[in-house]
Amino acid sequence: xxxxxERTDRYQALASLPFADGHPTxxxxxxxxxxxxxxxxxxxxxxxxxxxxxxxxxxxLGEVFGRGYQVMNVFEQRLKPRTLITTPNxxxxxxxxxxxxxxxxxxxxxxxxxxQGLVDDFWHRPLTGPLIDGVQYLGDxxxxxxxxxxxxxYLIVPDDSEPETEGAWDEYFVxxxxxxxxxxxxxxxxxxxDDLSPGVxxxxxxxxxxxxxxxxxxxxxxxxxxxxxxxxxxxxxxxxVLDAFVQAxxxxxxxxxxxxxxxxxxxxxxxxxxxxxxxxxxxxxAALTAWKTAKTLAAGYNREPDALWWADRQWVAHAKTAxxxxxxxxxxxxxxxRATGHTDVNAKAHMFVNHYSISTGMISSVVGFGAKYAGAYxxxxxxxxxxxxxxxxxxxxxxxxxxxxxxxxxxxxxxxxVDVEGQVFSSLNGMNDIAFNDDKSITIHxxxxxxxxxxxxxxxxxxxxxxxxxxxxGPQQAFFDRKYKPGDFVRTTEGDNA
Numbered sequence: 001x002x003x004x005x006e007r008t009d010r011y012q013a014l015a016s017l018p019f020a021d022g023h024p025t026x027x028x029x030x031x032x033x034x035x036x037x038x039x040x041x042x043x044x045x046x047x048x049x050x051x052x053x054x055x056x057x058x059x060x061l062g063e064v065f066g067r068g069y070q071v072m073n074v075f076e077q078r079l080k081p082r083t084l085i086t087t088p089n090x091x092x093x094x095x096x097x098x099x100x101x102x103x104x105x106x107x108x109x110x111x112x113x114x115x116q117g118l119v120d121d122f123w124h125r126p127l128t129g130p131l132i133d134g135v136q137y138l139g140d141x142x143x144x145x146x147x148x149x150x151x152x153x154y155l156i157v158p159d160d161s162e163p164e165t166e167g168a169w170d171e172y173f174v175x176x177x178x179x180x181x182x183x184x185x186x187x188x189x190x191x192x193x194d195d196l197s198p199g200v201x202x203x204x205x206x207x208x209x210x211x212x213x214x215x216x217x218x219x220x221x222x223x224x225x226x227x228x229x230x231x232x233x234x235x236x237x238x239x240x241v242l243d244a245f246v247q248a249x250x251x252x253x254x255x256x257x258x259x260x261x262x263x264x265x266x267x268x269x270x271x272x273x274x275x276x277x278x279x280x281x282x283x284x285x286a287a288l289t290a291w292k293t294a295k296t297l298a299a300g301y302n303r304e305p306d307a308l309w310w311a312d313r314q315w316v317a318h319a320k321t322a323x324x325x326x327x328x329x330x331x332x333x334x335x336x337x338r339a340t341g342h343t344d345v346n347a348k349a350h351m352f353v354n355h356y357s358i359s360t361g362m363i364s365s366v367v368g369f370g371a372k373y374a375g376a377y378x379x380x381x382x383x384x385x386x387x388x389x390x391x392x393x394x395x396x397x398x399x400x401x402x403x404x405x406x407x408x409x410x411x412x413x414x415x416x417x418v419d420v421e422g423q424v425f426s427s428l429n430g431m432n433d434i435a436f437n438d439d440k441s442i443t444i445h446x447x448x449x450x451x452x453x454x455x456x457x458x459x460x461x462x463x464x465x466x467x468x469x470x471x472x473x474g475p476q477q478a479f480f481d482r483k484y485k486p487g488d489f490v491r492t493t494e495g496d497n498a
Contacts, residue, residue, distance in 0.1 A: 034282060040261050041239070041286030046294060046345070047258050048242050049352040050124035052232045054183050055241050057085060057356070058098040060230030065221035069099035069107060069208050072186075076200045077224035081419035081426065085230040087355045087469060090417060091406040091429040093199030095186035097208065101158055102180040102250075104210045108172070109154035109184075112205030115142035116149075116473075117186035118359035119156060121179040122245065123252070124352065126333050126359045127156065129175045137173070137360065138333050142186075144361030144370045146173045155211065156182060158250075180249050184208075185357050189403055189473075193431045231414060234291040236283040239265065243273040294353035295412075298467075299377050299384060301350050306330055314382070314488050315374040315470070318351055319363040320344070326480045327365045333358050354415040354467070365480055368402045372475040377412075377467045380488035385412075385467060387460035390447030394487040397440035402474030404430045407444060409458055412465030420448075423459045446489065 014035060017028040024032065061073050073096045079088040088094065095117075099107055111117070118139040119127045126139025132146055143149035155172035158180065163169045186206065188199030209215030233241065242262075246269050252259065265283075266273050275283060301307050306320040319329035332338055335348040335358075351358075354375075361370035378384055379391060399405040406429035409418040418426035428434065434442055435455035445454040448462045460466055470486060478484045 034278070037265070037279060038282045038286050038289075040264055041283050042290040042293070044242070044258070044261055044265060045238060045287055045290030046349050047255075047261075048238075049232065049294065049349065050356070051122055051245055052238055052241050053086065053352055053356050054120070054122045054124060054181070055245050056232040057096065057230040058181070058183070059241075060084075060228055061096060061223070062098070064226060064228045065223055066219065067098070068216065069097065069104055069210075070216040070218050072097045072184075072203065072206065072208075072218060072220050073223045074200065074203050074220045075224045076222045077196065078425065079417070080224055080424060081417040082225070082227045083223065083230065084228065084414060084416045085356075086415040087408075087410050088417065089187070089406070089471060090408060090425045090427050091404065091431070091471070092473075093188035093190065093196060093203055095184070095188065095203035095206070097184040097186075099156070099182050099184070099208065100180050100248075101156065101177065101182065105213070106161065106211040107156040107182075108207075108209050108211050109141065109156060110207040110209075111141050111145075111147060111152050111154060112202055113151040114149055115186055115188060115202045115206065116144060116361070117141045117184060117206075118357060118361065119154075119175060119177075120183050120185075120357060120359070121177045122181040122183065122249065123179065123254075124183075124356060124358055125178070127175040127177045127182070128159070130173050137175075139175075139359030140361040140370075141173075144359070144364065144366075178250075178252065178254065181245070183357075191431065193429075231416070233287070235287050236280055238287045239267065239275075239283050240273070243267045291353070294349045297346050298350045298354050299412075301346070301375075302378055302382075304346055304350075307347075309374050310482075310485050313485065314376050314378045314380065315486065316376070318347070318355065318373055318375070320347060326482055329363045329365075331363075333360060333363065354410070367477050367480065368474050370475070372472045372479060374470045374486070375467060376470075376489060378489075380490045383491070384465060385489060387418075387448060387464040387466055388462040390445065390449070390451060390492050391489040392492055393444050393446070393489050395442040395444070396484060396486070397436075397442075398478070398484070399430060399442075399472065400476035400479040400484045401430065401472040402476055404473050406430070406471050407458075408469050408471070409446065409460065409466045410469065412467055418458075418460055418464070418466055420459045420461045426458055428456055428458060445492075447492075451492070 065073050075094040079090045079094050129137030137146050153172050155174050159176040159178045186203050188202040190196050190199040204220045301316050307316045309315045309317050319331040335344050364370045406427050408427035444456040445451050446458050450457045
């Protein structure tokens with residue numbers, strides 16, 4: 001373990017590098033130039049996580065199931081641990097698709113009734129939709145979108161596009177994207193875990209096709225039982241993926257300083273990315289350092305100002321929320337503080353090292369619509385959650401969700417589902433055969449072995465850390481009024497392997 005003095009010595013060593021007559025020596029210049037390259041690479045990794053995450057999902061799923069706007073990956077038996085992807089919701093039917101507007105031109109989306117979906121660009125910024133009756137729609141389609149779940153026709157266009165003739169787009173909800181590459185995440189709901197067909201049918205009711213020209217028929221690739229790796233890299237190949245995206249897409253006009261940092265690393269549109277062998281070594285070290293840094297931010301996110309949902313609990317919010325006001329998030333859909341418009345860099349790194357996708361519906365406060373999420377990395381005593389320990393969590397009666405609630409466990413390293421033999425899903429939800437306490441509250445046990453008399457249990461792997469998400473789809477008034485508060489994970493002795 002590195003001591004505090006050793007860490008200080010490293011920084012002091014950099015500060016103490018010799019200058020001669022006000023100029024750096026050759027050795028000093030070489031050391032500081034490499035240090036600057038390394039630091040820029042670390043910051044680039046943290047900043048570009050949303051983009052490389054999107055590319056990894058597109059490429060990882062595309063390699064297995066095919067590419068193109070017409071390919072909708074449908075997790076028809078729910079999303080299982082064999083699909084490596086960050087914090088998937090295994091209690092809905094997922095549909096994922098990727099499109100390139102430079103290839104399709106304006107893209108029509110015919111959304112079926114009852115679907116809940118979103119469309120982000122490849123920086124994971126929600127697309128800008130229409131302003132209707134004072135409501136600005138950002139990314140959402142379906143239930144939280146302007147069709148309100150009744151079904152509707154959408155048109156996705158580059159943000160600088162206009163119709164060739166006035167009124168040509170009037171029949172559509174128009175969404176504008178600053179990147180050519182776009183990403184669809186659809187959720188289909190079901191009312192029984194024994195019959196998933198309603199959720200599958202809603203996903204497979206969607207149609208994507210170019211506004212102009214011949215359409216390729218939709219292909220719904222059933223993906224639940226086929227392994228796929230859709231995780232972003234944590235080595236130097238991260239920068240290769242980022243460069244490939246920069247070369248393929250339009251020049252992004254947002255955040256010019258960080259795009260200047262990219263250029264300083266050698267990632268420039270229209271120019272080959274060719275780091276020297278030494279730079280490649282530095283990129284390798286920077287990627288792993290940045291990944292570990294982001295994971296550290298996530299593990300300590302409970303200490304961030306305004307990150308906790310409840311001051312006496314360990315549950316954290318993606319978009320920070322004031323303790324006395326659950327109706328308004330402190331961050332917007334791009335993780336900028338609403339007070340200043342500046343990016344909350346820790347919140348954004350936490351989000352995209354372990355999660356993906358954002359839209360207004362994911363952070364809005366409309367009773368009965370959208371969703372609310374609470375994450376936990378630590379137990380009641382503030383210790384990180386570990387697979388060798390046994391815990392219990394108590395949920396009060398009447399979870400405040402119009403559609404459903406769920407508790408899901410994720411692997412601390414990959415952020416994919418906890419994967420243990422004999423367990424298909426690392427979650428429990430309101431559609432499962434849940435055992436209730438006498439007062440209708442719910443006790444769930446978590447650990448490597450089922451404790452005696454435990455009816456609600458999620459298994460963990462003894463050698464793997466984990467974290468959890470609670471989801472409330474269609475959050476109810478009791479949530480916003482702070483009348484419902486889940487318990488923390490409390491470590492028990494029964495069944496504990498430690």
